[in-house]
Amino acid sequence: MGSALSKDIYDHVDLRLMAQTAVGVAVVAQLYRSWRNRINVPTYGGVLSFSRLLSTIRMTLAGGDLWRGKYAKHSMILMPAAERWNLIVRNQYIEELSRAGDDVLSFIDATNEGLQVEHTLGHSTDQDNLYHVHVIRHHLTRHLGVIFPDMYDEICHAYEDEFSGSEWKEIELFTSMLPIVARASNRIFVGLPLCRNKQWLSHMIDGASSCISTAAIINLFPKILRPIVGRLLSRSKARKEYGSALAREIIEDQLKLAPEERPDDYISWLLSSAPPEEHNVDDITQRLLLSNFAAIHTSSLNVTHIIYWLLARPEYIAPLREEIESVTSRLGWTKNGISMMPKLESFMKECMRLGPLGAVTMLRKARQPFTFSNGVTLPVGATVGVHLYATHYDENNYPDALKFDGFRFIGKEGEDDNVEQKDSTSKAKASTYAITPNYLLFGYGRHACPGRFFATMEVKTMVAYLIYHYDIEWAESQSKGVEGYRPPDFWIGTSVIPNPKARVKIRERRA
Numbered sequence: 013m014g015s016a017l018s019k020d021i022y023d024h025v026d027l028r029l030m031a032q033t034a035v036g037v038a039v040v041a042q043l044y045r046s047w048r049n050r051i052n053v054p055t056y057g058g059v060l061s062f063s064r065l066l067s068t069i070r071m072t073l074a075g076g077d078l079w080r081g082k083y084a085k086h087s088m089i090l091m092p093a094a095e096r097w098n099l100i101v102r103n104q105y106i107e108e109l110s111r112a113g114d115d116v117l118s119f120i121d122a123t124n125e126g127l128q129v130e131h132t133l134g135h136s137t138d139q140d141n142l143y144h145v146h147v148i149r150h151h152l153t154r155h156l157g158v159i160f161p162d163m164y165d166e167i168c169h170a171y172e173d174e175f176s177g178s179e180w181k182e183i184e185l186f187t188s189m190l191p192i193v194a195r196a197s198n199r200i201f202v203g204l205p206l207c208r209n210k211q212w213l214s215h216m217i218d219g220a221s222s223c224i225s226t227a228a229i230i231n232l233f234p235k236i237l238r239p240i241v242g243r244l245l246s247r248s249k250a251r252k253e254y255g256s257a258l259a260r261e262i263i264e265d266q267l268k269l270a271p272e273e274r275p276d277d278y279i280s281w282l283l284s285s286a287p288p289e290e291h292n293v294d295d296i297t298q299r300l301l302l303s304n305f306a307a308i309h310t311s312s313l314n315v316t317h318i319i320y321w322l323l324a325r326p327e328y329i330a331p332l333r334e335e336i337e338s339v340t341s342r343l344g345w346t347k348n349g350i351s352m353m354p355k356l357e358s359f360m361k362e363c364m365r366l367g368p369l370g371a372v373t374m375l376r377k378a379r380q381p382f383t384f385s386n387g388v389t390l391p392v393g394a395t396v397g398v399h400l401y402a403t404h405y406d407e408n409n410y411p412d413a414l415k416f417d418g419f420r421f422i423g424k425e426g427e428d429d430n431v432e433q434k435d436s437t438s439k440a441k442a443s444t445y446a447i448t449p450n451y452l453l454f455g456y457g458r459h460a461c462p463g464r465f466f467a468t469m470e471v472k473t474m475v476a477y478l479i480y481h482y483d484i485e486w487a488e489s490q491s492k493g494v495e496g497y498r499p500p501d502f503w504i505g506t507s508v509i510p511n512p513k514a515r516v517k518i519r520e521r522r523a
Contacts, residue, residue, distance in 0.1 A: 051099055053388060055090040056082065065232070067092040068505055075503040076401060079371045083402030088388060091372075093505060095125055095231035099396040100372055103403050103449045105384055109374060109396065110457035117376035119459045122395050125377065128230045128238065132223035133302060134248025143285040144299040148306075149462035151281040152200070156469055158276075159200050160347040166199035166207060167192065167474055175482060180519045182487050185319055186512040189312040189474075190217050196470055197307045201278050201300055202262060212258045216304040219251055223305065256297040263293045278303075310369060311467050316510045317367040318360055318475050321416065323486055323516065324498035328418045329479065332356055336480045350472055356479075358421035360472060361444045364453050365404045366416060371506040372397040373452045374459070400452045401508065409450040444468045480521075487515040 056078075057067025071078060071092060082089050083102065091100045101109075109117060123129065152159075170192040175181060194217055198207035206212050226245050233241050266274050266283060274280035282299050283291060290296070322328060335355045343349035375397040382390040390396055405413045410420070445464040447456050454461035461467070478484065491497040499511035 051090060051388060051390065051394065053088040053090060053099065054086050055097075057092050064092040064097065065094065068094060072503050072505055076371075076405075076501075076508070079399070079402045080405050083399050083406070087386075088384075091506075093126075093231075094228060096395055098372065098375065099388075099390060099394060101384075101396065101398055103398055103452070106374070106398055106449045106456055108384060109376060109398065112376070112382060116378070116380045116382055117390075117396065118379050119376055121377035121379065122375040125395075126227070126231075126375065127223065128227040128242055131230060131242030131246040132227050132248060133305065134246070134252055134298070141287075143287075144282060144302055145462050147278070147281045147285050147299075148303065148466070151285075152278070152463065153465045155276075156465060157347040160350075160469070160473075162199050162203075163196050163470060164345050164473060166196045167470075167477055169208075170195045171477060171481070175518050176520065178520050178522060180517045182515055182517050184513055185516050186312060186316045186510065186514075189315050190308065192474065193312045193315065193470070194304070194308050196474070197304065197311070200466075201303055201307075202259060203277060206259065206262060209258065212255075215251070215255055215258065216301070217308055219255075219301060220305045220309050222247065222251075252294060252298055252301065255301055256293050259297050259300060260293050263296050267291060267293075306461075306463060307467065311471050313369055313509055314364060314467075314471050315474055316512075318363045318471070319478070319484065319516070320498050320510055320514065321363045321367070321418075322359075322479070323484065324496055325416060325418060328359060332359060333479050336476050340480070345473075345477075347469065350469060350476065353472070353476065354422045355419060356472060356476055357444060359418040360468075360475065361421050361451075362416060362418050364444065365410070365420075365451065367501060367508065367510065368400050368404060368453055369508055371399070371401040371508065373400040373455050374398040374457070398452065398456070403450060403452055406450075444472070482518050483521055484516055484518045487517050490515045 056071065057063055082091070082100075087104065088099060088101045090097045092098075114120070127133070174188050174192060175183075191213055194213045195207055198213070198216065201207070202212070226247070229245060230238050230242050263279060266279050271280075271284060274283065279296065279300075282296055286295065286299075322332075332355055335353050339349050339352050343352060375395055377395045378390045378392050381392060382396075384390075403409060407413050445454060445468040447454055447460050447464075449456065454464040486497060490499070499514045502509050502511060
């Protein structure tokens with residue numbers, strides 16, 4: 013009996029020793045990988061996953077001050093994210109990154125890892141299979157003038173449904189903007205009547221939020237466990253099946269037609285660009301889900317940012333309203349009319365300069381070693397990005413960068429009085445959708461946001477319509493009567509969002 017007990021004790025000790033050894037080997041392996049793939053630049057935080065998570069929490073609490081400080085002090089720095097360390101560089105290196113091919117620095121690989129696309133969207137984005145991006149970049153952009161009347165009509169109906177009446181109505185602005193943006197976008201994506209179907213709209217709105225939160229949870233785990241956790245949490249198949257059931261009729265109607273008989277709309281553009289094996293309801297629905305994922309929340313957040321700034325700077329309401337009334341009385345509510353509002357364009361651009369939706373842009377994952385002009389080498393598997401938030405606050409790019417100047421982008425008084433005669437090059441530079449090394453709202457280079465022209469048109473139309481047709485104020489419970497009040501933005505890791513719960517009062521303008 014004593015011998016058996018001794019054997020049990022020795023076996024227990026052996027198992028404990030093996031477990032301790034395994035943990036030790038894992039830690040040493042992690043330290044070795046960190047040493048082998050080290051990048052010789054300053055780091056915010058530690059090197060192990062646990063310290064990276066703690067550093068991400070600290071970074072979230074510090075917010076914009078931290079990013080501006082690190083930008084001013086270091087041209088390159090390693091910053092934490094839930095899923096990895098990112099090398100963040102100033103925009104002085106932006107052309108080097110932009111010139112690198114996708115076989116060297118991959119936008120797709122960085123996106124797939126950050127969003128855990130396989131488990132959240134259920135569609136691994138391959139560089140050769142992004143035909144919905146081609147449709148957005150080419151077909152949608154070329155048809156902006158054609159689709160404007162439908163988009164505008166839906167905005168009118170959506171505002172009427174949400175905000176009708178001459179009495180003050182108190183709302184959460186962001187929550188109310190989500191279905192309006194969803195309706196306007198889906199009027200183009202799927203048309204009537206599906207764009208007003210509450211089940212479809214809810215599915216599109218909730219799907220994006222669910223994907224982002226699921227990806228965040230998956231990325232908290234070590235890489236080796238992420239596929240397992242992803243499979244346990246994934247609802248992508250169920251989301252696609254539900255979406256397919258709602259969209260089946262309109263997609264099947266087009267599948268029955270010869271290509272030349274199909275209407276000139278978004279679904280027909282998808283079918284004309286899709287490979288033959290994807291000419292089915294499920295795959296076309298998947299592309300509609302992806303299109304909505306990119307469209308709804310970003311535009312809703314941008315509209316919210318703009319209105320918050322408008323309420324914080326109410327002296328801009330009168331000149332903006334005057335411009336909108338003047339232009340629409342001459343040109344109507346048209347694509348051409350919306351493009352001839354330089355004061356509104358400048359105001360929007362300044363709001364989004366000060367309130368971009370993230371601290372970082374142009375994330376790329378290295379498929380091959382990449383060496384910068386200063387000699388720093390990015391190893392295979394590492395991720396690099398460019399400062400977005402801090403670039404927009406750089407005094408070298410924008411004098412008095414911390415100051416809100418709603419007409420910053422229209423030059424000196426009177427310079428844009430004859431905007432219809434203004435040369436197209438300077439107009440393009442002042443546009444919200446312009447991309448330059450100093451203005452990175454939509455990214456930069458060949459992977460800049462393909463839908464920025466549609467998104468800008470949609471957001472500008474929504475803001476113009478609201479300013480012209482509605483009175484809007486802070487709810488007393490929100491501002492407490494403080495002059496110039498604007499609720500602080502929320503930081504979540506590298507993301508920046510306007511306070512989604514802030515309350516405003518809105519009513520139709522009295523004649």
